């Protein structure tokens with residue numbers, strides 16, 4: 097079967113693209129490797145998404161997105177995409193046993209966490225941390241000094257015995273609002289530490305929030321080159337399209353714009 101569109105990733109960008117594609121009657125698949133909703137799921141409070149004065153938790157916003165998908169009769173297919181390539185104008189998306197052929201592909205796969213080199217702890221989680229991670233009554237160590245580290249710390253402080261943020265820099269680079277919230281939530285902040293000093297800190301749960309990078313290795317190089325020359329039906333959306341601008345509203349807008357570009361072709 098040849099689909100009009102295959103959407104890879106069911107975060108805010110992919111979900112928005114799917115809702116828009118459905119509205120215009122496109123025949124498409126929406127593929128997701130993990131929990132739908134993407135990174136937004138981990139946000140403690142999203143204050144900059146229109147329509148929610150006072151903000152909304154990432155989890156609630158994602159629940160609303162998923163209800164919207166269900167209401168529109170859109171199914172999310174569980175599939176980790178391993179490869180996207182092009183053959184005579186038809187795009188092939190491969191994941192495990194599944195192969196989907198489509199006239200256009202939207203890659204809305206977000207960003208990949210930067211890994212710690214040689215961590216001393218047995219188990220390190222990388223943000224956003226899945227909700228299955230049990231932290232109730234545990235001592236949690238969060239490495240990093242940006243928005244993600246502080247946002248995770250505030251979330252975890254509700255149930256953990258203690259939450260410590262450790263960073264190399266002399267002061268946090270997170271929004272002051274988040275830093276204040278962490279302080280009010282009893283989070284301990286340790287600044288100006290060397291890697292050796294951080295490695296000596298003991299904890300039951302360790303979470304690294306040391307940045308994210310764009311990783312498009314699933315896309316065949318010739319296809320990516322053609323995309324860069326605007327010669328293909330491959331579209332990047334959300335964080336994957338602009339790794340330095342990480343906002344739900346931007347991702348949602350991208351989903352609509354990519355589908356519009358496909359409809360106009």
Ligand SMILES: Cc1cc2nc3c(=O)[nH]c(=O)nc-3n(C[C@H](O)[C@H](O)[C@H](O)COP(=O)(O)OP(=O)(O)OC[C@H]3O[C@@H](n4cnc5c(N)ncnc54)[C@H](O)[C@@H]3O)c2cc1C
Nearest residue numbers: 105107108109129134135136139177206334335342343344
């Ligand atoms: C802790 C935290 C707090 C945040 N706070 C805010 C905030 O307050 N306001 C705001 O606007 N933004 C916030 N953000 C940023 C926001 O969540 C992201 O910008 C947004 O989720 C990006 O959406 P996306 O769809 O581009 O990517 P993502 O949300 O990353 O979704 C990508 C999806 O693609 C899936 N995927 C990846 N690779 C594959 C593959 N090979 N096959 C199949 N599926 C794949 C992933 O599993 C994921 O579900 C926050 C993020 C975090 C982590």
